[in-house]
Amino acid sequence: MKEISEEFLKNVESDYLNKDIYTLARHSLTKNKISSLIRVNEQTEYTRNRFSIDIKTLPVTNQKSSGRCWIFAGLNVLREKIAKKYNLENFELSQNYVAFFDKLEKCNFLMESVISLIDRDKDDRTLNFILTNGIEDGGQWDLFVNIVNKYGVVPKDSFPETFQSSNTREIDSLLNKIMRKFAFEIRSIKGNFEEIENKKTKIMEDVYKILCSSFGVPPKTFNFEYVDKDKNYNIIKGLTPQEFMKDYVEVNLDEYVSIINSPTDDKPFYNTYTVNYLGNVIEGKRVLYLNEEMERFKTLVISQLKDGEPVWFGSDCSKSGDRDEGVWDDLSFDIDTLFQINTQMSKEAMLDTRHSAMNHAMVITGVNLDGDKPTKWKIENSWGDEHANKGYYVATDSWFDKFVYQAVINKKYMSDMEQSDLNKKPIELNPWDPMGTLA
Numbered sequence: 001m002k003e004i005s006e007e008f009l010k011n012v013e014s015d016y017l018n019k020d021i022y023t024l025a026r027h028s029l030t031k032n033k034i035s036s037l038i039r040v041n042e043q044t045e046y047t048r049n050r051f052s053i054d055i056k057t058l059p060v061t062n063q064k065s066s067g068r069c070w071i072f073a074g075l076n077v078l079r080e081k082i083a084k085k086y087n088l089e090n091f092e093l094s095q096n097y098v099a100f101f102d103k104l105e106k107c108n109f110l111m112e113s114v115i116s117l118i119d120r121d122k123d124d125r126t127l128n129f130i131l132t133n134g135i136e137d138g139g140q141w142d143l144f145v146n147i148v149n150k151y152g153v154v155p156k157d158s159f160p161e162t163f164q165s166s167n168t169r170e171i172d173s174l175l176n177k178i179m180r181k182f183a184f185e186i187r188s189i190k191g192n193f194e195e196i197e198n199k200k201t202k203i204m205e206d207v208y209k210i211l212c213s214s215f216g217v218p219p220k221t222f223n224f225e226y227v228d229k230d231k232n233y234n235i236i237k238g239l240t241p242q243e244f245m246k247d248y249v250e251v252n253l254d255e256y257v258s259i260i261n262s263p264t265d266d267k268p269f270y271n272t273y274t275v276n277y278l279g280n281v282i283e284g285k286r287v288l289y290l291n292e293e294m295e296r297f298k299t300l301v302i303s304q305l306k307d308g309e310p311v312w313f314g315s316d317c318s319k320s321g322d323r324d325e326g327v328w329d330d331l332s333f334d335i336d337t338l339f340q341i342n343t344q345m346s347k348e349a350m351l352d353t354r355h356s357a358m359n360h361a362m363v364i365t366g367v368n369l370d371g372d373k374p375t376k377w378k379i380e381n382s383w384g385d386e387h388a389n390k391g392y393y394v395a396t397d398s399w400f401d402k403f404v405y406q407a408v409i410n411k412k413y414m415s416d417m418e419q420s421d422l423n424k425k426p427i428e429l430n431p432w433d434p435m436g437t438l439a
Helices: 006-017 018-029 041-046 069-086 096-118 127-135 139-149 168-190 193-213 240-251 296-306 335-339 348-350 397-403 416-421
Strands: 223-228 235-238 256-258 271-273 288-290 310-316 358-371 371-381 392-396 404-410 427-429
Touching: 006 018, 041 310, 069 096, 069 139, 069 235, 069 240, 069 310, 069 358, 096 127, 096 139, 096 168, 096 193, 127 168, 139 240, 139 256, 168 193, 223 240, 235 240, 296 310, 296 358, 348 397, 371 397, 397 404
Parallel strands: 256 288, 271 427
Antiparallel strands: 223 235, 256 404, 271 288, 310 358, 310 404, 358 371, 371 392
């Protein structure tokens, strides 16, 4: 390895001090954020909040201090169908209800995973990854489907938020301590499967009670009470969550599939993929992705939008964005000129080096088309209505190409070949693969 020499420092400092652009950058950065100095004002022409296809959707929701974006995005898609059917001006499904059972199922899933790895060395990478990540708020579309198909859904006013459901750091920490204690203790009783199972059952009882104390006791039945846009009062009594999902939401979630865009050499297009040890409901479906080239990916998304149906999607929202203005646009932020460098990376390079990966799920509710080419996308977020355009954001097509990784599409928009591709045996990805990071 080569050390940093005095000669190197002398030369680079001399070059730095002799160029005015570096002096200007240093003076500017003394009292300003980097992000405030690299904005490209000319790009505002391309980030206006106007769209040729603009689905009229309900007011945004707010996940607050939690990582439940995937649940909020999933329920935001479902609630539009209920609102349209019952002529509702404002309506939310209970995110707390889905999160309750997701945490319960994830604890069971994690303990079963640890039991299956009981013969691995304690430094085994898979076991270490599972215990390090533990029980998290994040999730995937197929995990959302697993919970909703098993437990149904309820209106938000039938199982409202609590402080703990909106601020999950402490409850996640507690659950993870319990899970890691279990993982440690069963190694000393390895081979005694009856004792391990009894221990797991006792812990699941504790977890259920903890969740009830923190999130509330989930309703077995409820009344669907609402006032429509015409001020007509209605109430439907004695519904179960499963009945409400089947008879009132009326969506077959099994008709929807996840497409991804991962242009890396380990994931050839037109194949299906799954992620090992990523799940919640043991008996539920595994995560399944079909890898598509970006142009086809966008064509499928646009097809669904043209039919007036929003699209659940996963992206890296941490790159090239302004939360207050409600913009995601890589061309609006010019850090290279400020520092006189070249930071450009391909999507493949960003994924392979872990510079970028999915970290947030939202809903696409519109697109602007120039001919048949998209120029910008309308995004329904779940960060409340105090930012952006009452919580709705604009993403340019350039940003979409670089930082959107997943979308959920009804299979009816797919070609026969694509539907055939869905039946291919999925290639199994490691738990730490970038395509699993949203969870």
